Amino acid sequence: MEEKLMGKLASEPLNFESFFSEKALQMKASEIRELLKLVETSDVISLAGGLPAPETFPVEIIKKIAQEVLTEHADKALQYGTTKGFTPLRLALAKWMEKRYGIPMSKVEIMMVAGSQQALDLIGRVFINPGDVVVVEAPTYLAALNAFKYYEPEFVSIPMDHDGMRIDFLEEKLEELKREGKRVKFVYTVSTFQNPMGVTMSLDRRKRLIELAREYDFLIVEDSPYSELRYSGEPIPPIKHFDDEGRVIYLGTFSKILAPGFRLGWVSAHPHFIRKMEIAKQAVDLCANTLAQVIAWKYVEAGYLDEHIPKIIEFYKPRRDAMLEALEEFMPEGVEWTKPDGGMFVWVTLPEGIDTKLMMEKAVAKGVAYVPGEAFFAHRDVKNTLRLNFTYVPEDTIREGVKRLAEVIEEEIKALKK
Amino acid sequence: MEEKLMGKLASEPLNFESFFSEKALQMKASEIRELLKLVETSDVISLAGGLPAPETFPVEIIKKIAQEVLTEHADKALQYGTTKGFTPLRLALAKWMEKRYGIPMSKVEIMMVAGSQQALDLIGRVFINPGDVVVVEAPTYLAALNAFKYYEPEFVSIPMDHDGMRIDFLEEKLEELKREGKRVKFVYTVSTFQNPMGVTMSLDRRKRLIELAREYDFLIVEDSPYSELRYSGEPIPPIKHFDDEGRVIYLGTFSKILAPGFRLGWVSAHPHFIRKMEIAKQAVDLCANTLAQVIAWKYVEAGYLDEHIPKIIEFYKPRRDAMLEALEEFMPEGVEWTKPDGGMFVWVTLPEGIDTKLMMEKAVAKGVAYVPGEAFFAHRDVKNTLRLNFTYVPEDTIREGVKRLAEVIEEEIKALKK
Structure with a gap:
């Protein structure tokens, strides 16, 4: 009888949560990583990541x-x-x-x-x-x-x-x-x-x-x-x-x-x-x-480092340029963005009232992904921004990605005005 | 006048401690690492470390x-x-x-x-x-x-x-x-x-x-x-x-x-x-x-891992044996040690009353180092133990190291009896 009871208790799963520290219970997985999981499996153009291009790795x-x-x-x-x-x-x-x-x-x-x-x-x-x-x-x-x-x-x-x-x-x-x-x-x-x-x-x-x-x-x-x-x-x-x-x-x-x-x-x-x-x-x-x-x-x-840096720059510059050109060409009025002299990212600000986290699903449906800006604010109080990466995908793809994104944004702006 | 004062203030060093978190203020460097620094600079035989022998690395x-x-x-x-x-x-x-x-x-x-x-x-x-x-x-x-x-x-x-x-x-x-x-x-x-x-x-x-x-x-x-x-x-x-x-x-x-x-x-x-x-x-x-x-x-x-493990064992076994043999041969009565079937360490227990941390200086003077056991106890309540490593130095050196250590211990035991 007691043995049976033990058996029954044993088959109950562990109460995992009961072991975690209070701080661990508050830890949440990055929502962005979760969002981006749906991107990885489709043929969406991702301007979301923060990865350097593997072509810039000095493999030899x-x-x-x-x-x-x-x-x-x-x-x-x-x-x-x-x-x-x-x-x-x-x-x-x-x-x-x-x-x-x-x-x-x-x-x-x-x-x-x-x-x-x-x-x-x-x-x-x-x-x-x-x-x-x-x-x-x-x-x-x-x-x-x-x-x-x-x-x-x-x-x-x-x-x-x-x-x-x-x-x-x-x-x-x-x-x-x-x-x-x-x-x-x-x-x-x-x-x-x-x-x-x-x-x-x-x-x-x-x-x-x-x-x-x-x-x-x-x-x-x-x-x-x-x-x-x-x-x-x-x-x-x-x-x-x-x-x-x-x-x-x-x-x-x-x-x-x-x-x-x-x-x-x-x-x-x-x-x-x-x-x-x-x-x-x-x-x-x-x-x-x-x-x-x-x-x-x-x-x-x-001295390899000093020799290699110019090559990385040479590789990324056309991508930065492609992104800035595409933004200029495709983005509707009311959209603003930064013009970085370097780095990996452009920051886009949409008209107030657009929530880029909510917009993400539509963007993915159109075949493009970005990182919604909200999570970059300690107080999570800004909803109408997003981050684009220009280092990971080639110029053509950047152009196509920005074009798709511009279409989504245009629709959002129209919806705002209704 | 104000500028001079500013200049004077500026030349005072920063109050570094004032920036640390409370927990950081409590952090202490490993005393063992400090102890062992004096070993590195001399021709002391160190049985103190916890390093694998580089000869066991499958470099090729x-x-x-x-x-x-x-x-x-x-x-x-x-x-x-x-x-x-x-x-x-x-x-x-x-x-x-x-x-x-x-x-x-x-x-x-x-x-x-x-x-x-x-x-x-x-x-x-x-x-x-x-x-x-x-x-x-x-x-x-x-x-x-x-x-x-x-x-x-x-x-x-x-x-x-x-x-x-x-x-x-x-x-x-x-x-x-x-x-x-x-x-x-x-x-x-x-x-x-x-x-x-x-x-x-x-x-x-x-x-x-x-x-x-x-x-x-x-x-x-x-x-x-x-x-x-x-x-x-x-x-x-x-x-x-x-x-x-x-x-x-x-x-x-x-x-x-x-x-x-x-x-x-x-x-x-x-x-x-x-x-x-x-x-x-x-x-x-x-x-x-x-x-x-x-x-x-x-x-x-x-399959390299499975192939390589026997080679590591073959390399370390004679060192383990050399240490156990030397302990048997040289250690005075009243000293006990473990006889491990594997791993990297032997644990030595000396008669009560000997503090291995205090003994360390004498050991180094005799040309041998070990790790005093105290720091391995959460409550730091045991003073008469020490750890020896047998993986890093060759058999001859292990033997000589144990011999030197035994001499130090013998003197300590004599001193105890006085």
């Missing part, structure tokens, strides 16, 4: 370096590494950043991470107490919101325009927060060719942001995955370049200048901050993958 | 596969991957685990992670609320304590003997906790060739542990990085093999059967648990490194 160089590294440095390349990362690579990157961006090697330390995404998580872990104010751009990089959110900050959103974050609005907000007795922990910005907007923070705003950081005593997290992908206009130094005090934590990545499959990024910051992030990283994964680090070292050190 | 196989993969699959191997991992690899591992361990493919899902260390962090994130009871072995894997600690569990330590965790003590403890109205979230065990002790949980205890998990409604985290490294005795199925309900979360890794530099491990668990860990992983690093995953896929799929 990687093959060559991989052989060299596995012949000459296998002991190191296949062994555990230090948490901070492979020293020759850290050194090569520090030199490269000094030469390229005028960030003095003597003022920073570099730690290797599993893509900048890991740096975002570590920054959350090391800096955010629940309730701390974190300033983000509106819109901002969605996975940064996702990374920070776990640590329960209070997000403050600052609007953007074609010159990046509206520093004047930031200043007002800082004053307001100060009056309320609240301190900003850090401002997070994708300073150059922002994801999702494609815009770049102007030189004046960069300088002013640093001044404000000193005045109001906050840090700046400068996430810069796209800065090397410039197709037009003049380079602007990173905010980190103007940082005398060590307030800027700069994030770089190999994802767009080598290959995302390496999952390799770096943090360049004051040694005090790096030290704490290093201790945090020890607990989460011990060290970044060593083989990738040793390959990346050769890639930077032997 | 990796070279060959890397070329194949970069020739045939570069698009995939260098691109972002899904968070759960490269599907062909997940499938190959599921098949391999079914064949090797009798864990039915149909009952589990597999997610790839950046080494099992990342799995430990994700488990903390997904399961531990502050104050939740987590049962650990005493001693246990130190970096697991480190990973879980961030999530603020209440650790309950269960003593070990030569057959692994004392399940009878666990049962008593479970009763006691139940009376106090406390629930155990999970039991963490390194079930086979445990780190640091080298011992293996017996078959009977494995079965009883599963019964208790059902009876007291907790999960089991079975961390199994060493199970393939068996030099003597008969294989025992993993606890996961006896798991009908999905209570066991099994962690595997390529670190000891391919190379740690890949930073590649896996979690095999009920799809419900994997789903939540997948969402958590999305926020921390998007996905595991793809190139390593595609190489690992070929390594498993083409």
Whole structure:
């Protein structure tokens, strides 16, 4: 009798939910990923992704370096590494950043991470107490919101325009927060060719942001995955370049200048901050993958990186141009978009009243996909925007995709006016 | 005047500490790593590390596969991957685990992670609320304590003997906790060739542990990085093999059967648990490194893994034997140690009253290093133990190292008796 009862109990499934932490119960899968699942299975043109084109991966160089590294440095390349990362690579990157961006090697330390995404998580872990104010751009990089959110900050959103974050609005907000007795922990910005907007923070705003950081005593997290992908206009130094005090934590990545499959990024910051992030990283994964680090070292050190960047630019520029031309040609009146000098994305704003999340189904029916803008806003309060990617599909396809999208939007605008 | 003042203020260094989160302020660097820094610079024989021998890395196989993969699959191997991992690899591992361990493919899902260390962090994130009871072995894997600690569990330590965790003590403890109205979230065990002790949980205890998990409604985290490294005795199925309900979360890794530099491990668990860990992983690093995953896929799929394991065993067995022989030959009376059938470590217990952390300096002066046992105990309440590694240095060196250590211990014992 008791045995039978046990048998019956045993056949009941586990109460899985009862084991999860409270924070885990709140974790939700990215709705965008869910949305995009329906795209993958059809012949829809996807302008939604954020993937680099595989044609830009320096496959032959990687093959060559991989052989060299596995012949000459296998002991190191296949062994555990230090948490901070492979020293020759850290050194090569520090030199490269000094030469390229005028960030003095003597003022920073570099730690290797599993893509900048890991740096975002570590920054959350090391800096955010629940309730701390974190300033983000509106819109901002969605996975940064996702990374920070776990640590329960209070997000403050600052609007953007074609010159990046509206520093004047930031200043007002800082004053307001100060009056309320609240301190900003850090401002997070994708300073150059922002994801999702494609815009770049102007030189004046960069300088002013640093001044404000000193005045109001906050840090700046400068996430810069796209800065090397410039197709037009003049380079602007990173905010980190103007940082005398060590307030800027700069994030770089190999994802767009080598290959995302390496999952390799770096943090360049004051040694005090790096030290704490290093201790945090020890607990989460011990060290970044060593083989990738040793390959990346050769890639930077032997000059392949500098040789390869122009080729990536050459490959993407026609795609950027194709997208801007198609938007110009097909988009109905009332639609606005950014004209990025670089990066991977164009940001489209539709007339108020159109909800791009609701529009998605119609777009997919017409054979085109994009990312609805809502999820890029910390407060999810903007419904009429969307992000287009121009790096993954060829020019013809971009043109056709934009054309299809324009048709959908035109119908939406008509419906609005009824 | 005001400008001068500003100048003065600016030259004061940032108050770095003021930016850290409360949890970050509590993070401390591993004292062992600090201790071991003094070892690296001298000609001390280190039996302290936990590194596999680079001679066991299948360098030629990796070279060959890397070329194949970069020739045939570069698009995939260098691109972002899904968070759960490269599907062909997940499938190959599921098949391999079914064949090797009798864990039915149909009952589990597999997610790839950046080494099992990342799995430990994700488990903390997904399961531990502050104050939740987590049962650990005493001693246990130190970096697991480190990973879980961030999530603020209440650790309950269960003593070990030569057959692994004392399940009878666990049962008593479970009763006691139940009376106090406390629930155990999970039991963490390194079930086979445990780190640091080298011992293996017996078959009977494995079965009883599963019964208790059902009876007291907790999960089991079975961390199994060493199970393939068996030099003597008969294989025992993993606890996961006896798991009908999905209570066991099994962690595997390529670190000891391919190379740690890949930073590649896996979690095999009920799809419900994997789903939540997948969402958590999305926020921390998007996905595991793809190139390593595609190489690992070929390594498993083409049978290289099964071919290579016997070679690793052949390489390590003489080292294990050399260490056990040297201990037998040189250790003074009153010293005890484990006789592992596999893995990487031997655990040494000295007479009560000797503090191995304090003894470390003398050992280094004599030219040998080990890891003091204290940090492997969640409650840091045992001072007279130490861990020795036998995989990294050759037999002669192991012998000489143990001899030197025995001399130090002999002196300590003499001093005790005074």
